[in-house]
Amino acid sequence: MAVTDEAIEKIKGMIVSGALRPGDRLPKESELAADLGLSRNSLREAVRALSLIRILDVRQGDGTYVTSLDPQLLLEALSFVVDFHRDDTVLEFLAVRRILEPAATAMAALRISEQQLDALTAQLDRLGEDPSVEDLVACDLEFHRGIVQSSGNSVLCSLLDGLSGPTTRARIWRGLTQEDAVGRTLREHRAILAALRDRDAEAARSWATVHIASVEQWLRSTL
Amino acid sequence: MAVTDEAIEKIKGMIVSGALRPGDRLPKESELAADLGLSRNSLREAVRALSLIRILDVRQGDGTYVTSLDPQLLLEALSFVVDFHRDDTVLEFLAVRRILEPAATAMAALRISEQQLDALTAQLDRLGEDPSVEDLVACDLEFHRGIVQSSGNSVLCSLLDGLSGPTTRARIWRGLTQEDAVGRTLREHRAILAALRDRDAEAARSWATVHIASVEQWLRSTL
DNA sequence: GTCGCTTAAGACCTCCGACGTATCAGGTCA
DNA sequence: TGACCTGATACGTCGGAGGTCTTAAGCGAC
Numbered sequence: 001m002a003v004t005d006e007a008i009e010k011i012k013g014m015i016v017s018g019a020l021r022p023g024d025r026l027p028k029e030s031e032l033a034a035d036l037g038l039s040r041n042s043l044r045e046a047v048r049a050l051s052l053i054r055i056l057d058v059r060q061g062d063g064t065y066v067t068s069l070d071p072q073l074l075l076e077a078l079s080f081v082v083d084f085h086r087d088d089t090v091l092e093f094l095a096v097r098r099i100l101e102p103a104a105t106a107m108a109a110l111r112i113s114e115q116q117l118d119a120l121t122a123q124l125d126r127l128g129e130d131p132s133v134e135d136l137v138a139c140d141l142e143f144h145r146g147i148v149q150s151s152g153n154s155v156l157c158s159l160l161d162g163l164s165g166p167t168t169r170a171r172i173w174r175g176l177t178q179e180d181a182v183g184r185t186l187r188e189h190r191a192i193l194a195a196l197r198d199r200d201a202e203a204a205r206s207w208a209t210v211h212i213a214s215v216e217q218w219l220r221s222t223l
Numbered sequence: 224m225a226v227t228d229e230a231i232e233k234i235k236g237m238i239v240s241g242a243l244r245p246g247d248r249l250p251k252e253s254e255l256a257a258d259l260g261l262s263r264n265s266l267r268e269a270v271r272a273l274s275l276i277r278i279l280d281v282r283q284g285d286g287t288y289v290t291s292l293d294p295q296l297l298l299e300a301l302s303f304v305v306d307f308h309r310d311d312t313v314l315e316f317l318a319v320r321r322i323l324e325p326a327a328t329a330m331a332a333l334r335i336s337e338q339q340l341d342a343l344t345a346q347l348d349r350l351g352e353d354p355s356v357e358d359l360v361a362c363d364l365e366f367h368r369g370i371v372q373s374s375g376n377s378v379l380c381s382l383l384d385g386l387s388g389p390t391t392r393a394r395i396w397r398g399l400t401q402e403d404a405v406g407r408t409l410r411e412h413r414a415i416l417a418a419l420r421d422r423d424a425e426a427a428r429s430w431a432t433v434h435i436a437s438v439e440q441w442l443r444s445t446l
Numbered sequence: 447g448t449c450g451c452t453t454a455a456g457a458c459c460t461c462c463g464a465c466g467t468a469t470c471a472g473g474t475c476a
Numbered sequence: 477t478g479a480c481c482t483g484a485t486a487c488g489t490c491g492g493a494g495g496t497c498t499t500a501a502g503c504g505a506c
Binding site: 002004038039040041042059060062 | 459460461462467468469470
């Protein structure tokens with residue numbers, strides 16, 4: 001195994017074992033390199049790799065720190081990876097989202113606060129009746145994120161955030177080409193919101209399923 | 224932005240835009256560094272980072288290649304990230320798994336082949352009636368992986384694979400401390416398998432839910 | 447002619463040392 | 477007291493020198 005890979009494993013080990021805790025500062029590059037028995041250049045490769053996936057936070061002129069390691073932060077790296085997906089796998093991503101999103105929406109129905117409900121309502125009102133497709137999709141992302149955050153599960157939230165990216169393009173494409181896709185999306189958003197206000201988890205789940213399934217169905221028939 | 228980060232973005236751009244396709248070979252380090260306008264050392268940091276998340280495959284003595292970019296491969300990196308989770312987030316991971324796994328099991332009920340059913344049965348038979356906790360958990364992972372693979376969704380499969388890691392420790396702990404956890408797990412596995420054989424998606428879904436919920440409940444009462 | 451070994455070229459691996467740049471703390475001066 | 481300056485510290489970048497591994501061409505024995 002290459003020395004850099006060993007260094008990655010060793011740093012990982014230090015964090016997992018608790019020798020390094022969230023927020024801790026690492027020894028300076030030259031010292032850590034000496035400790036781990038490799039050159040500063042090779043160590044930097046290891047640190048850079050861990051910093052790409054948000055394990056480490058490198059601040060020039062200051063030092064290198066362990067991040068908070070929050071699931072939210074760590075899964076942010078997921079979206080970077082997901083950007084590389086190929087178009088022929090959009091359906092698989094969408095299928096997973098179709099499983100998670102209704103579940104998250106149902107969970108949110110039991111926990112969402114009145115303030116959050118009001119905020120979602122205001123957001124939909126702001127969009128108006130006839131928005132541009134780009135505005136709609138941006139608003140769509142925001143709407144669903146707001147709901148999923150109310151599920152109270154940050155892992156679920158980050159995961160859905162990461163998975164939503166790839167399907168965005170598909171949604172824009174649909175909005176541009178399918179008759180009444182915009183109006184349908186708006187109506188479904190209102191329905192989901194109404195179900196949340198009623199604290200009706202099953203209705204919320206069903207509307208979320210319908211909402212995503214409509215995109216999925218269109219995509220399947222188009223490909 | 225640092226030159227290395229720029230290089231990461233540029234290489235990512237080359238792949239996403241299609242200039243570099245899966246399996247393609249990158250120019251050699253010295254050439255690519257010159258093309259991107261940075262030193263070989265800095266470029267190596269970028270390449271190393273992308274190789275950690277399985278975007279690039281570096282082969283000493285040969286060259287650097289773009290990987291297949293399969294969801295399965297890309298999400299493998301997820302397990303690396305998930306290893307850093309802290310124990311207090313196990314419940315959140317488990318909650319997500321509780322959503323995904325029953326859905327995947329239900330999907331598998333409609334698609335799993337007779338050969339795969341036989342393989343799963345043989346696997347359970349091999350384990351016997353009174354296995355060690357470690358053997359049981361290893362077998363548990365294998366069992367669920369086999370089922371999820373039959374769901375036919377590789378994104379779902381890889382995601383669950385990544386999420387199952389963190390909960391493994393918890394399952395071992397439970398097996399060692401809770402009365403009859405081993406026997407209960409074995410019975411539930413048999414029940415899931417029977418539902419799959421019957422092509423009964425709803426029964427399969429329910430048994431999978433029960434199976435995971437029992438771990439979740441125990442963990443919640445223990446913490 | 448085919449198989450197996452040798453050899454050389456190509457590409458990545460590791461290291462060193464030097465200099466550039468950003469941050470922060472402490473001191474200085476109005 | 478507060479703004480500014482300055483030095484120490486740590487990360488950022490670079491160029492070059494060997495080292496190691498993979499591959500394939502070359503070559504001899506069977």
